[in-house]
Amino acid sequence: QVQFVESGGGSVQPGGSLRLSCAASGIPFELYDMGWYREAPGKQRELVATISSGGRTHYPNSVKGRFTISRDNAKNTVYLQMNSLKPEDTAVYYCNAPFTATGTWGQGTQVTVSS
Numbered sequence: 644q645v646q647f648v649e650s651g652g653g654s655v656q657p658g659g660s661l662r663l664s665c666a667a668s669g670i671p672f673e674l675y676d677m678g679w680y681r682e683a684p685g686k687q688r689e690l691v692a693t694i695s696s697g698g699r700t701h702y703p704n705s706v707k708g709r710f711t712i713s714r715d716n717a718k719n720t721v722y723l724q725m726n727s728l729k730p731e732d733t734a735v736y737y738c739n740a741p742f743t744a745t746g747t748w749g750q751g752t753q754v755t756v757s758s
Contacts, residue, residue, distance in 0.1 A: 645746060648749055660725060677712075678741035682737070691705070691736075710724065730758075
């Protein structure tokens with residue numbers, strides 16, 4: 644079955660960095676566009692980065708220039724490098740395929756940015 648396992652979250656001070664990883668299984672990973680989402684308390688889940696099967700990336704203005712998404716098709720893994728973190732980046736981060744209904748979500752990984 645389809646499964647996403649996110650890891651790499653933690654607590655950092657403003658300006659710090661984290662690298663998130665998401666291992667996917669049960670999908671033809673190399674054929675799927677992939678994305679990272681986040682959900683902050685009291686807010687809707689939002690898409691913060693996408694990478695196409697061909698490696699093209701896209702970011703909303705809120706994270707552009709600070710976040711970088713990448714993928715390793717040999718490992719069925721997608722990454723999110725987050726730099727210059729801000730308190731408003733605090734959220735649970737999830738990965739999924741943004742344009743294909745996978746029917747499942749992983750447990751997510753908590754990112755907390757606080758001084």
